Amino acid sequence: MTTESLSVAVERPHSDVLSRLIDDQVASSLAAKDPTLWGPEAEPEASVRLGWVDLPRASRPLLAEIDALRADLRQEGLDHIVLAGMGGSSLAPEVITATAGVELTVLDSTDPSVIRRAIEDRLEQTVLVVSSKSGSTVETDSHRRAYLRAFADEGIDGPRRIVVVTDPGSPLAKIAESEGYRKVFLADPNVGGRYSALSAFGLVPAGLAGVDVADLLDEAEAVTPTLRLDSSGNPALLLAACLGGGHNEGRDKVALGKGASTNTGFGAWAEQLIAESTGKLGKGLLPVDLGGTGGTTPGWARPGDDVTSVALGSPHHSQAGQIITDGPLGAMFQLWETAIALAGRVIGINPFDQPNVEEAKRAARSLLDQPPASSDAPPPAYVDGAVEVYGDEELLRGATTVRDALAAIAAAVPAQGYLAVLAYLDRQADGQAAALREALGGSAHFQVTFGWGPRFLHSTGQYHKGGHPNGAFVEITGAITEDLDVPDRPYTFGQLITAQAAGDLAVLGDKGLPTLRLHLTDRKAGLAQLLEAAGKVSS
Numbered sequence: 419m420t421t422e423s424l425s426v427a428v429e430r431p432h433s434d435v436l437s438r439l440i441d442d443q444v445a446s447s448l449a450a451k452d453p454t455l456w457g458p459e460a461e462p463e464a465s466v467r468l469g470w471v472d473l474p475r476a477s478r479p480l481l482a483e484i485d486a487l488r489a490d491l492r493q494e495g496l497d498h499i500v501l502a503g504m505g506g507s508s509l510a511p512e513v514i515t516a517t518a519g520v521e522l523t524v525l526d527s528t529d530p531s532v533i534r535r536a537i538e539d540r541l542e543q544t545v546l547v548v549s550s551k552s553g554s555t556v557e558t559d560s561h562r563r564a565y566l567r568a569f570a571d572e573g574i575d576g577p578r579r580i581v582v583v584t585d586p587g588s589p590l591a592k593i594a595e596s597e598g599y600r601k602v603f604l605a606d607p608n609v610g611g612r613y614s615a616l617s618a619f620g621l622v623p624a625g626l627a628g629v630d631v632a633d634l635l636d637e638a639e640a641v642t643p644t645l646r647l648d649s650s651g652n653p654a655l656l657l658a659a660c661l662g663g664g665h666n667e668g669r670d671k672v673a674l675g676k677g678a679s680t681n682t683g684f685g686a687w688a689e690q691l692i693a694e695s696t697g698k699l700g701k702g703l704l705p706v707d708l709g710g711t712g713g714t715t716p717g718w719a720r721p722g723d724d725v726t727s728v729a730l731g732s733p734h735h736s737q738a739g740q741i742i743t744d745g746p747l748g749a750m751f752q753l754w755e756t757a758i759a760l761a762g763r764v765i766g767i768n769p770f771d772q773p774n775v776e777e778a779k780r781a782a783r784s785l786l787d788q789p790p791a792s793s794d795a796p797p798p799a800y801v802d803g804a805v806e807v808y809g810d811e812e813l814l815r816g817a818t819t820v821r822d823a824l825a826a827i828a829a830a831v832p833a834q835g836y837l838a839v840l841a842y843l844d845r846q847a848d849g850q851a852a853a854l855r856e857a858l859g860g861s862a863h864f865q866v867t868f869g870w871g872p873r874f875l876h877s878t879g880q881y882h883k884g885g886h887p888n889g890a891f892v893e894i895t896g897a898i899t900e901d902l903d904v905p906d907r908p909y910t911f912g913q914l915i916t917a918q919a920a921g922d923l924a925v926l927g928d929k930g931l932p933t934l935r936l937h938l939t940d941r942k943a944g945l946a947q948l949l950e951a952a953g954k955v956s957s
Contacts, residue, residue, distance in 0.1 A: 423637075423640070423641070423745050423746055423749060424641045424644070424653055424744070424745035424746075424749040424750070424753055425653060425742070425743070425744050425745060426653035426654075426656045426657050426741065426742070426743050426753070427741070427742040428656060428660050428741045428742075429738065429739055429740075430660070430739060431650075431656060431659060431660065432659040432660050432662075432663030432664070433659075434663075435659040435662060435663035435666075435764055436650060436655060436656060436659035436663075439648075439655050439658065439659055439760065439763075439764070440648050440649060440650065440655065443648045444648070444655075444760055444763060445645065445646055445647055445648050445652050445654065445655055445756075445760070446646055446647075446648050448468075448471060448646075448756065448759065448760065449471060449645075449646040451468040451471055453465035453468065455760075455763055456762060456763055456767075456768050456769065456770075457766075457768075459768065460767075460768030460770070460771075463768055463770045463771050464768065464770055466607070466608050467608060467609070467610045467613070467770035468608065469606040469607075469608030469609040469617075470609045470610070470613035470614065470616070470617070470755060473606075473609065473616040473617055473635075473638070474616060474635050474638035474639035474642055474748070474752065475635075475639060476606070477616055477617060477618070477621060477635055478635060480603070480618055480621055480622070480625075481621075481625075481631065481632050481635075483603070484621060484622055484625035484626065484631065485625070487581070487600075487601055487626065488625060488626050488628070491545055491626065495543060496543055496544070496545045496579070497543055498521075498523070498539070498540045498543040498544045498545070499521075499522055499523070499544075499545055499547060499623060499626050499627040500522075500523040500524075500525060500536055500544055500545070500546050500547065500565075501522055501523065501524050501525065501546075501547045501549060501623040502525045502546060502547065502548050502549065502557075502558045502561035502562060502565075503524070503525075503526065503547070503548075503549035503550065503555075503558055503583075503619070503623070504526050504550075504555050504557050504558060504872075504873065504875075504876045505526075505611050505612065505690060505694075505873075505876030505877060506551070506610070506611030506612040506613070506614050506615075506619060506690065506876075507549040507550060507551065507555075507558070507583070507611060507614070507619050508524050508525075508526045508549070508873075509686055509687045509690055509877070510614065510615035510619065510620035510624075510687055510751070511524070511549075511619075511620055511623040511624045511627075512524050512683060512686070512687075513615075513681070513682065513683045513684055513686065513687045513747070514615075514620060514624040514629055514631070514634065514747065515623075515624050515627050515629055516682040516683045517680060517681050517682045517683070517684075517747050518624070518628075518629040518630075520624070520627050520628045520629050521627060521628075522623060522624065522627040523536055523539070525561050526557070526872075526873045526876075527557075527844070527845060527870065527872070527873065527915075528557050528560065528872055528911050528914045528915040528918065529842070529843065529844045529898075529911070529915055530898060530900065530901050530902035530910065530911040530912050530915075531844045531847060531898075531900070532844050532845065532846070533561065533564055533902055533911055534900070534902055535846070537564060537565065537568045541568060541569070541572060541574070542572070542574070544565075544579060545579050545580075545581060545600070545626065546561075546562070546565045546579060546580050546581070547580075547581045547582075547583065547622065547623045547626065548561070548562045548580055548581070548582050548583070548584075548590065549582075549583040549584070549619055549622075549623060550583075550584055550588070550590050551584065551585050551588070551605065551610075551611050551614070551619070552584075552585070552588060552589075553584045553585065553588025553589040553590030553591060553592075553593075554588070554589050554590070556779070556782075556783075556914070557872060557914075559590075560904045560907070560911065560914060562580070563904055563905040563906060563907065564902065564904065564905060564911075565579075565580070566580075566905065567903075567905040577597050577598045577599050577600065578598075578599075578600050579600065580594070580599040580600055581599070581600050581601045581602075581603070581622070581626065582594040582599055582601070582602045582603065583602075583603045583605060583618050583619055583622050583623070584602070584603075584604065584605065585604065585605055585607045586604045586607060591604065603618040603622050604618075605617050605618040605619055606618075610770050611876075612690050612691045612694050612695060613691075613755050613759075613770075615687070615751040615755070616634060616635060616638055616748065616751055616752070620634075620751075621634070633748065634747060634748035634751070635748060636748065637745075637746040637747065637748030637749045638748040638749055638751060638752040640749065641745070641749045641752060641753065642752060645752060645753065645756050653743075653753060653757075654753055654756035654757040654760065655757075655760065657741065657743065657753065657754075657757035657761075658756075658757040658758070658759075658760035658761040658763075658764060659764070660726065660741055661703060661726060661757065661758070661761045661764075662760070662761035662762075662763070662764025662765050663764060664726045665696075665701070665702070665703055665761070665764070665765050666764065666765065668723060668724055668834070669723070669724055669725055669726045670701075670702065670703060670704060670724060670834075670885075670886050671703065671704045671705075671706060671724055671725040671726070671836065671865050672692060672703050672704070672705050672706065672725070672726050672728055673706045673708060673725050673726070673727045673728065673865070674688055674689065674705055674706060674707050674708060674728050674730060675708040675709075675727070675728070675729055675730065675733065676708075676709065676729075676730050676731055677729040677730060677731030677732045677733035677734070677742065677744070678731050678732045678733070678734065679730055679731025679732070679744060680746075680747075681730065681731065681746075681747050681750060684730050684747070684750060685705075685707035685708065685709060685730055686707055687751075688705060688707070688730070688754055689705040689707045689877055689878060690876070690877035690878070691754060691755065691758050692705040692758055693705055693877055693878040693879075693880055693881040693885070694772050694775070694876075694877065694880045694881070695758045695759070695761075695762055695769040695770070696758065696761065696762060696765055696767060696769065696881075696885070697774075697878075697880050697881025697882075697884050697885030698767050698768070698771070698772075698773055698774065698880065698884040698885065699766075699767055699884065700884075700885070700886060700887060701765055701766065701767055701885065701886065702765065702767065702881055702884070702885035702886065703726075703761070703765075703885075704836055704865065704867070704878075704881055704885060704886070704889075705867075705878070705881075706725075706836075706865050706866075706867050707867075707868075709852075722834075722863075723834075724834040724865075725865060726739075726741065727739065727740040727741065728740070728741045728742075728743060729741070729742045729743065729744075730743060730744075730750075731743075731744050732744055772880045772884075773880075773884060774879075774880050774883035774884035775875070775876070775879060775880050777883055777925045778875055778879060778883070778918070778921050778922045778925050779875075779921070780921075781920070781921030781922070781924050781925050782914075782917040782918045782920070782921035782922075783917075783921075784921070785916075785917035785920055785921055786908075786909050786913065786914065786917045789909075789913065789917070796808070798937070799811075799814050799817075800817070800818060801939075802818070802819050802820045802823075802947070803820070803943065803944070803947050804938060804939050804940040804943040804944040804947055805820050805936050805937065805938060805939070805944050805947055805948065806936070806937040806939060807820065807823045807934070807935075807936060808934070808935040808936075808937065809823065809826070809827075809933070809934045809935065813826050813827065813830060813932060813934065814826055814934075819951070820936065820947055820948060820951040821951040821954050821955055823934055823936065824858070824892070824934075824948075824951055824952055824955045825955050826934070827890050827891075827892050827932060827933075827934040828858065828862065828890075828955060830890045830932035831864045831888075831889075831890045831932075832888045832890075833888075834864070834888060835864055835888035835889060835890065836864055836865040836866065836867060836888065836889050836890075837858060837859075837862070837864060837865070837866045837867070837889070837890050837891075837892065838866075838867045838868075838869065838878070838882060838889055838890070838891045838892070839851075839854050839855060839858065839866065839867065839868045839869070839892050839894065840869055840871050840874065840891060840892070840893045840894065840919075840922065841854075841868070841869070841870055841871060841893075841894045842870075842871035842872070842893065842894065842895045842896070842915055842918065842919040843870070843871075843894060843895075843896050843938075843941065844896075844941075845870045845873075847941075848896065848941055848945060850945050850946075850949065851868075851894060851945055851948075852868055853949060854868060854894075854948060854949065854952050855867065855868035857949055857952035857953050858952045858955060860953075871893075871915070871918060871919060871922065872915065872918045872919075872922075875918065875922060879922065882926060882931075883925060883926065883929065887929065887930075887931065889931055890931065890932040890933075890934075891923070891926050891931060891932065891933045891934070892933075892934045892935075892936065893919060893922070893923050893933065893934070893935045893936070894935075894936050894937075894938065894948070895916070895919050895935065895936075895937045895938070896937070896938040896941045896944070897937075897938060897939050897940065897941065898912040898915075898916075901913075919935075923935060936948065
C-alpha cells in the first residue's frame, strides 16, 4: 500500500492552526511520545497513554499467537466467536469484522433478551472472548458469569471456552489465571481503550473470528512515516487543524457520514474516539454518526455554523466546506487516532482521560446496592397508549401525548445545542428505534444523536456530561418481559440495565440538563407510537 492511499481533502484548511502545529513540531513530538504536548496537567496521564503510537509494529508478535489459537479452536469445531466488551474493547473489532465480512457476535448490552439470544446461539461451537482493559467492567463481568453458567448447564468445560484480553494485573487477569481460562492476552497498559484498535483488544477477537489482521498492521505501518511529518503534507495535521480550529471558532459538532468506502461502521468507532477524547471541561467535539451515506441532518446537506461535516470515504455529492477522509481501515485508524490526539492540543484538553464516565457508573452501582422499593418509584407524568412519559412539570407544561413530550424536549434544546436519543433497548429486536435520529432531525435546526444504552455510556456518555452543556436528552426504556439472572450477583440483567438507565438520567438531571424518559410498556407498539410522533414533531 502507498501513502497516497490515505487522504484528507478540505476547502478551508485553517492555515493559521496548521502552521502552528507544524512550527511546534507536534507530529514528530508525538512520534517520540512526548507527554508534554498537552500541557503540565495532562502530562502524568499522557506519559502512560502513548503506547498506541507504535502499535503498527509493536503488535506484530500477536499475529502468530492469534493464528495458532484460531487453528486450535477450528480443529475442535469452535468457530462461533462471541465478544463480551464495551467501548473501545468492542467497537474496533466490530468495525474490523464488519469491513472484512466476517461474523462476530458482539455483546455490549445488558438487555436480558440480547444476552439470552446470544447464549442460545450455537453454544456448543462458541468461544467467548472477554475483553476489558480494567478487568472490572460490570457489563463484561456479567456476560462472563452468564456464559459460565450456560456452559456448565450443558456439561461444557467453560474455562476452556474463554479467552481473555486485559491489562496485566487486572482483576480479570487474576480470575483467568485462578480459573484456568483457555488463553490470556495481556495488552500494553500504556494504551487507552479508545486508542486500542491495533492492539490485542482490536486484533484478538477479529483475528479469532477469521480476519487476516496482519493486513491492518500493514496498512497502518505504511502511512506511519507520513503521519510523523511536520509538514502540510501530513493528513493528520490537516485533520487536527480543521477539527480543533473549527471547535475554537464555534463548530463544536462533527457530522460523520459514510461515503464510497469499503470500511463498514467506521463512524461508530470514530464517535467514541472523538467524544471521549475531547468532551471534557465544558469543551469538545460532539460526533454525530449519521451512518449510511449521510442521511438527513443540519450540517451535512446544509452546513450550519456550529458543525463540521466529515465524509468517511469519498461522498457521492460533496458539500461546500466538507472534509473528506479516505483510506484502508488500518490507515484510517492510525490517521484518526493521531488527528484527534493533536486536536486535543488545539482545543486545550487532555485527550487521554475520561473524567465523567465514572459518574453514571457510580449512580448505577448505588441503585443496585440500594434498589428503591417499587412503591417509591415516581409515577409517570401521564400515559399515552403504550408509552409512559416521565419528566418534570416545567418541561411538560400541558403535554398529554407522546408528540407533546417530544416537542417539549425539542423546544428545550438551547441555541446551537443538540438532542440526544438514548435507547436502553435491544439493538436487534428494537432496531427501529435508531430511525428516531433521522425522524427527529429531519427538519430540526439542531443536531440529533442516537445511542444504544449502555453501549454509549462508554462513548458519547463522556461528552454528554463533560462537554459543552448545550444538550437535551430523551431516554427510552422498555418493559422486560423475561429477565435473566446474573449468576452469583444479587441482581438480574433487567435490574442492571434499569439501574444504568436511571443512573445516567440522574447524573444528567443533576447537571441541570433537560431530560425526558419515555418507557415502552409494549416495545413494538411503543416504538411505532414514537416513530409516528417523531415524524409529526419534525413536520
